[in-house]
Amino acid sequence: MKKKVAAAVITLVLLLSFTAVPVFAGTINVPPGSIQTAINAAISGDTINVTDDGPYDEDLTIGKSLTIQGTGATVINGNHTITASDVTLDGFVLSPDDYGIAVTIDSSAAAISGINITDCIFELDSGEVGIWIGGLSPTYPVSDVEISNNTFNGPDDQISNPWKIGGWFGNSIGCEVSDVDFVNNTVDSGSIPINLDDENIDDVLIEGNIFTNTDGVVYVWGEGDPIGGLSNFVFTRNNVDSTNSYGVGIDPLGDVFDDDNFGDGNRVNYNNFIGIVGKYGFGAVSILADLDGYWLDAQKNWWGHASGPSGDDGRVNKKGKIIGKGSPVHGQVDWDPWLPQPCWQTKHDPVPPGLKLK
Numbered sequence: 001m002k003k004k005v006a007a008a009v010i011t012l013v014l015l016l017s018f019t020a021v022p023v024f025a026g027t028i029n030v031p032p033g034s035i036q037t038a039i040n041a042a043i044s045g046d047t048i049n050v051t052d053d054g055p056y057d058e059d060l061t062i063g064k065s066l067t068i069q070g071t072g073a074t075v076i077n078g079n080h081t082i083t084a085s086d087v088t089l090d091g092f093v094l095s096p097d098d099y100g101i102a103v104t105i106d107s108s109a110a111a112i113s114g115i116n117i118t119d120c121i122f123e124l125d126s127g128e129v130g131i132w133i134g135g136l137s138p139t140y141p142v143s144d145v146e147i148s149n150n151t152f153n154g155p156d157d158q159i160s161n162p163w164k165i166g167g168w169f170g171n172s173i174g175c176e177v178s179d180v181d182f183v184n185n186t187v188d189s190g191s192i193p194i195n196l197d198d199e200n201i202d203d204v205l206i207e208g209n210i211f212t213n214t215d216g217v218v219y220v221w222g223e224g225d226p227i228g229g230l231s232n233f234v235f236t237r238n239n240v241d242s243t244n245s246y247g248v249g250i251d252p253l254g255d256v257f258d259d260d261n262f263g264d265g266n267r268v269n270y271n272n273f274i275g276i277v278g279k280y281g282f283g284a285v286s287i288l289a290d291l292d293g294y295w296l297d298a299q300k301n302w303w304g305h306a307s308g309p310s311g312d313d314g315r316v317n318k319k320g321k322i323i324g325k326g327s328p329v330h331g332q333v334d335w336d337p338w339l340p341q342p343c344w345q346t347k348h349d350p351v352p353p354g355l356k357l358k
Contacts, residue, residue: 035068035076036060044084050074050092059097062087065114072119081106081135086114094130095123102128105142106135107175113144122152124160124190131163134175138199141176147185154189158215162187166195172223174199184208192218196228196261203232203265212243216282219249222256231263235271237343240284242275247327249282250296251289259294267297272342274304276327283311283328285335295334302339303327309335 036058038048044065055075062068063083070076070091079100094102102122105115122130130152134142147163154160163182167173174197182192183205191214194201211217217240220230240247248268251257273284281288285298303326308315311328314335329335 034058039064039066039068042066044086068092070120080104082112082115083109085112088116088118089120090116091119093121093123096125096128099125099127100129101132102130104132104135105145106138107140107142108135108137109140111140112142115142115145116148117150118146118148120150122150122162124152124154124162126155126157126159129161129164130190133163133165133177133180134173136167136173138173138175141178143178145177145180146183148181148183150185152185152187152190154187154213156189158189158191158213160190161193162190164193164195165201166193166197168193168195169221169223172197172226174226174228176200177204178202181205181207182209186210187212187214187217189213191216194218194220194230196220196222196230196257197226199228200263201228201230201233202263204234206235207237209238211238211240214244216246216249216279217244218247219252219282221252222261223253224256226256226261229261229263230266232265233267234265235268238271240271240273240276242277244276245279246282246286247271247273247276247284248286248298249280250287250331252280252282254281254288255290257289257291259292261289262294262296267299269297269300270339270343272302272304272344273309273327274302274342276304278311278328278330281330283330284309284326285333286330287333288331291332295332298329298333298335299337300339301335302342303329303335306340308338 047067050070053071053073057077059078060080065084065086067088072091075093077095079096081104083106096102105112152162165177166175172195176199235248268285276284287296303309305326308324309326309329310322310324311330314329315324317323
């Protein structure tokens, strides 16, 4: 365990109502060094204000609907579990213990919805995870999760996950997930794995984030013959620069998914992919599955060069020569039309299909 906790005062604001008899907010000073004590004393709907920066060394279990508010610099060292709906974590520095998971949204016993994790800093060592949606045994669905305005700092070896759905290679786990918003975060040195197995994943929005130094930004993977479907996966208005090895990758094994695994609404639009070299067969945007009629919508992106994306499946002339000089695309990726300059500089329509740029 990391350094033991400093003394702190935690203010618990109780908002209670009993059959037309109003009870006004009260203040409870809990024993120093225990946020969990305040959680245990609270009732659903309460707000716990942690007014000290800590650090706190404890593994929190949040089994009721609560808002837990830190100072923005309140440090908690530990692995925390959410087993209830309507939980907000705001303003903490979260550091897992011993290859752990900072926050597990555990749906093994009940469906969970209404989770909001915002304005936190995640300090992740090698092999650690920031937020695990569903957990190890996601028997019930998870929905309405917002992860916004956070900073995820990974290790130098880039082996960490800011958040993930499902299991890991060799242990694929299906988790029914819908309505996940990952918005306005900063991610350094960590990749996002989304495990598509036998449960559907619908309405995942990754928008307005800055990614640096990742060994790939996000990858959708599976094993065997999964029957789950991916729908309304939207990756938009993100900045992915040359410090990232690849951008969006689907089916790294290349023989797992087919057309039936993809529903409507999947798109990768209005992003900046600048100087991506590629790795593991992935480029800036790639779908390595052996598909028939399905194409991934990746129109209206800036590929780092006005000539469009490179790669065998990028911009080529009539003789098949690659003439796109931007970041590469692979597989059935519909990238045309594209943006002629970075998203924040674009004030006009994308380059129309077939336009020859010098």
